[in-house]
Amino acid sequence: MSQTSQFCTFYLDKLLFGVELKGVQEVIRSLDMTKVPLAPAVVSGLINLRGQIVTAVDLRRRLELGPRPPGMLAMNVVVRSEDGAVSLLVDEIGDVVEVNEDTFEPPPETLRGSVRTMIVGVHKLKDRLLHVLDTEKACQMTEAAENASTGR
């Protein structure tokens, strides 16, 4: 019944998000990034992670949250996806949270659009909601993401 899982949490535009801890490779500060011209806008660029080239995905753009305020340096949450490591750019890193299965609830019907496919649901924490992110979906460059990127 009381199955717990651990989440690595982070903030995006004041919203609390979480990805399953076991899928997270590491969390690092902002790194030098190489832009990729002509790429979908959600791809911020490529970073060199100790000899491994990792694609950085701007989660703000991906989740349609509006641009990061100028001057704010993004943090990298490097997650393992089926296509190798991908870095998710987030505003700020939170704690590691252990949550119980019974606080989970799927997203409300009113959550629509491409964002819905990426948010599995929420955990009702004491003072706020923890959005559970599907990293696989977030890393996928679907056509929706391509289209969203045209408004660059």
Added chain:
Amino acid sequence: MSDSDIVQEFLVESYENLDRLDRELVGLEKNPHDRDALGSVFRTIHTIKGTCGFLGFNKLEKVAHVGENLLSRLRDGQLTLNPELTTALLGMVDAVRQMLKEIQATGQDGEVDYPELRENLTRLQQDGVSPVKPTKSPAHQKVPSSTRERRITPAHMKAKAKALSSAAALEKRAGKKRRKGVRLQPAKAAISGRLSEPPIEEPPPKPGPVRAGEPVISRTDDVLDAQHTLESRSCDQAAETIRVGVNVLDKLMTLVGELVLARNQLLQISNTVEDASLQAVSQRMNLIATELQEEVMKTRLQPIGNIWSQFPRTVRDVALGCGKEVRIEMEGKETELDKTIIQAIKDPLTHLVRNSVDHGIELPEVRMKAGKERSGRLILRAFHEGGQVNIEISDDGAGLNVDRLRQKAIEKAVITAEQAARMSEREIFNLIFLPGFSTAEKVTNVSGRGVGMDVVKTNVEKIGGTVDLQSTLGQGTTVRVKIPLTLAIIPALVVTSGGDRYAIPQVSLLELVRLEADEVAKVIELVHGAPVYRLRGRLLPLVYLNRELKLAADANPAGATDGAVNIVVLQADERQFGLIVDQINDTEEIVVKPLRKQLKLVRTFAGSSIMGDGKVALILDVLGLAQRASVVTVTHDRALTDKAAESAAAAAEKQTFLLFAGPGDSRMAVPLSTLARLEEFPVRQVEMSGSQWVTQYRGQILPLICLNAVLEERRHKQRALATPPAPDSPPIQVLVLNHEGRSFGLVVERILDIVEDRADVKSAATRPSVLYSVVIGDRVTELLDIPAILRNAEMSATPPGLAARAAGGGN
């Protein structure tokens, strides 16, 4: 577990042996009395049989057993190899291979035990021999033969020695088992069981397994000295090569890649620091890393013969299937290639070989009629050239018929008739690499389904190679595949554009051109808005990297900050173009890292790499870039969609116009480039064809369009058409124009002049058939829209009433 280790080892060894069997059997078919080869084939099957009995794969053992029996009769000269026997034996090899796959996947040798195959083999074995039942009493049969063999030459000695060593290997395995304390007893029982039942034809290997549990020394006593030495020699040979897992090599390669990067970084640092000892160390490091890189690359190299070795069998099967006779010849088997490339070209090459046999080489009768040898020749040739490997597959078959290909291409609407007429023979040949294009008269199960050649091309291009086809009708076809040696580390030119670095693979690089600031404006010319540069008299289309990549839009159009322009001349798919970049940095060996899925859609990049300073740089895909550049042609976009706001570059361009008088003393012009000739025709030469005025011109019928008729409104037009020129009126002035391959004459009142002008003051057109108005030589001039005129003329020709009236007026 050691058990699975043994099985694994058995599988690897058996696969290798089976490949050799394929080769040897096909070889034997041509030369059925080659006793050495027969002996070798026999031993191979024997070893497989013995080992799988030992490992408990009974079904596999059964199949190998009947094959072995048949082979033993062949070897003893009681039977002679013929195609039927070969096919049966190859069938057995396939069955064994199938079962090995099964073992690999499931650990078991599967449910099927191939009863028909075994029956067939048994039947064949009895054919032409006295009705002995060899399976039942093999020992009785074979003892004499084996004694006879004992007297045979060193070749056999060697064979035995080899068998012995394989026996020793078995023994070792058994020993391993014992050490582990695994049930040795049943295994031993199985071995001895095997011993009593199968033939004693090959005595030495048998003793091996029996003594599995005993000390080795007891055996050597009764073995000939010669055998002994041979055995030890084969052991030495074995020690020279070891089997290394591919994953180990891959890991090694990655590490070397990292080392190369670290070295690059170190070299950069040592160049900035004035320290003699650091420089000495980094220099040495540089040398070592380079050498290490080369050596590690070598471990991944494999001779192309590894994949060629299966072709004799492929060719035999395909040739037999379609009733042809084909000899296969190979040159340069030892040419080495990176493992990954070898894997990648295996299927394309197989396809090409099958294709050559299936519809390159003709049937024997056809060949005889054509005065060729009965059997066709298929030549595989591999060689290194300019850092690339060339592989040629040639046949002396029928060759490709250019005209038929051309026709077919037009039929299938792959190209238009005009394109076809303009294409060279070679371009036509290479059409067969297009998807859905097959020239086979009929579809066979081998080829001709229209898939294949395009897949060949894509697969080869995927690894950075090219395919080219040449053919002479009646003499044969040659397909040439060019591929890079390796994909992992490549030399590249590093350039900067828009502040970021990009790597360009050296293979597509032809040369570098630098234009100083003061000559830029003069030498970069525009062909209707498309920048070109005269490179040794030929126009080289120019592509701005920053524009293509949509980088920093505010960047100086010339590309460089100091006004000078760097042109990287590149080759993409037989075409050359100049890439203008901000800066040319250096050449560097870069480690290619593939792009992740998220960026696969971006065709412009082939991969990424880490530069000496640790930053990531993108590797340009030259072909992708070229395609992008020509798909989004600057000229077309601007001229068609954005007439009013012509770019500064296009506006500065000077054009040459032909001026002439239009109706009502207006001035009109056409670009000189659209004009073929100016002509004067006497009125009597103008004739009527249907509803169209025509004249005979250079052996052709040239349709005439009267400009006044086109421009005036409809009622005027009727009048104009209805009024034929009087026979004694002055000759008509005609502009002969070419549009999309068609010629037509435009009848004008008076030709005025040819002028060169910038034509940069423009306004929209005020009537149809006019593109826009422009100021040429201080006078407003209307520029004609030739396609529109043609359209109008065609439309006006269609209404029959009009035409009738026009014809009536003509009389």
